[in-house]
Each structure stands twice: as C-alpha cells, then as structure tokens.
Amino acid sequence: GAGVSQSPSNKVTEKGKDVELRCDPISGHTALYWYRQRLGQGLEFLIYFQGNSAPDKSGLPSDRFSAERTGESVSTLTIQRTQQEDSAVYLCASSPGGGEWETQYFGPGTRLLVL
Amino acid sequence: AQTVTQSQPEMSVQEAETVTLSCTYDTSENNYYLFWYKQPPSRQMILVIRQEAYKQQNATENRFSVNFQKAAKSFSLKISDSQLGDTAMYFCAFMKQFRGGADGLTFGKGTHLIIQP
Numbered sequence: 213g214a215g216v217s218q219s220p221s222n223k224v225t226e227k228g229k230d231v232e233l234r235c236d237p238i239s240g241h242t243a244l245y246w247y248r249q250r251l252g253q254g255l256e257f258l259i260y261f262q263g264n265s266a267p268d269k270s271g272l273p274s275d276r277f278s279a280e281r282t283g284e285s286v287s288t289l290t291i292q293r294t295q296q297e298d299s300a301v302y303l304c305a306s307s308p309g310g311g312e313w314e315t316q317y318f319g320p321g322t323r324l325l326v327l
Numbered sequence: 328a329q330t331v332t333q334s335q336p337e338m339s340v341q342e343a344e345t346v347t348l349s350c351t352y353d354t355s356e357n358n359y360y361l362f363w364y365k366q367p368p369s370r371q372m373i374l375v376i377r378q379e380a381y382k383q384q385n386a387t388e389n390r391f392s393v394n395f396q397k398a399a400k401s402f403s404l405k406i407s408d409s410q411l412g413d414t415a416m417y418f419c420a421f422m423k424q425f426r427g428g429a430d431g432l433t434f435g436k437g438t439h440l441i442i443q444p
Contacts, residue, residue: 245431254418255372257431271431301370314360314422316432318372
C-alpha cells in the first residue's frame with residue numbers, strides 16, 4: 213500500500229513568511245509524528261498526534277510553530293514568520309495503533325530553505 | 328530525558344566485510360525500545376531493526392544484528408557481508424514504552440557508513 217507522503221518536497225521561502233507543510237500518513241495509522249532534521253544532524257522530535265489530539269506540544273521549538281490534524285488523517289505543520297534557523301528537513305512519520313504503535317514509518321520529508 | 332550517543336561520525340569498509348556501528352544511551356526508564364534506522368541520500372528513513380528492552384535475545388534481520396547490553400546501555404549494530412547499497416546514514420533511536428500510547432523517538436546524531444567497492 214501507499215506509504216507516508218509529504219508535500220511539498222522542497223520549499224524555498226523568504227524570511228518572515230509563513231509556510232505550511234503537509235503530511236498524509238498511511239491509511240488507518242492512528243499516531244502521527246513530526247520531526248526536524250537540521251543539516252548533518254539527527255532527527256529532533258517536535259510533536260505527535262494520537263488521533264486528532266496532540267497530548268504534548270513541548271517539543272515545538274517556539275510559538276511560531278503549530279500543528280494540527282483532522283479526520284485522523286492529514287496533518288499540517290505551520291511555521292509563522294519563518295527565520296533562517298528554521299531551514300531544515302521536516303519529516304513526518306505514522307504508526308498503527310494496537311500492538312504495533314512503536315514502529316514508525318517515515319515519509320520522504322520536506323526540505324525547507326529560508327532565505 | 329533520554330540521550331542517545333553515536334560516537335562514530337563516519338566509517339568506511341570494503342564490500343563484503345563486517346562492520347559494527349556503536350550506540351550508547353542514557354535513560355532512567357526500565358521499559359523501552361531501541362531502533363536502528365537507515366537514511367540513504369534519498370532522505371527516506373528506513374527501519375533496519377528494533378529491540379525490546381525486556382527481551383534478552385538480540386534481534387536479527389538477515390544480515391543485520393544487534394548486540395544489546397542493557398546494563399551497559401549499549402546497542403550496537405552489526406552488518407555482515409556489507410553491500411554497496413548499505414551506504415547511508417545510520418541512526419540509533421530510543422523510545423520509552425508505555426501502555427497503549429505513542430511517543431516520539433530520541434535519535435543519535437548518526438554514523439555515515441560508506442561501503443567501498
């Protein structure tokens with residue numbers, strides 16, 4: 213079946229603009245995760261959704277970052293007033309519920325460049 | 328908070344050789360999962376292998392196996408008969424276990440593995 217998809221693949225924006233990144237999880241997966249990967253670094257956990265709710269938003273880097281999920285499906289990560297330090301690859305992952313919730317399946321990521 | 332340390336930024340071996348990537352972690356949790364993910368230049372994160380902390384037996388997946396030492400908080404990955412397609416970044420990751428829920432992964436900074444022909 214289809215894997216996790218993300219759009220756009222690449223995004224170039226100017227400092228101060230808002231951007232929206234989209235994630236479509238694997239159908240039926242109840243949990244969804246967002247990560248940030250800066251150049252040459254490991255992944256940094258941002259937020260996860262269990263269904264449509266996000267129990268813990270403390271991983272978001274600042275109040276310029278927000279995320280939502282609707283219909284237990286697609287999620288959007290919004291970055292307002294982008295800064296150059298927001299440049300990174302943003303990866304989304306999903307996992308099924310039940311007995312396999314701990315295995316996360318990743319999308320290809322969105323590479324964000326803030327000029 | 329958990330931390331994951333990968334002390335080898337880059338490794339290079341010849342095709343068909345065996346290579347071991349090291350990973351150590353720090354946690355006060357007793358129940359958790361450990362993972363190795365592979366990230367080729369395509370950026371796609373691919374699960375290589377996982378280990379449940381409550382299992383003493385080391386996980387294996389074909390040419391990939393782990394050496395899990397819970398007391399030492401060590402979780403190394405061994406790749407046997409290495410192939411050119413194994414060239415990638417390899418990330419060690421930790422997830423604490425709790426009932427019926429989800430949680431984010433804590434990643435190390437990665438090891439860039441290069442398989443030479």
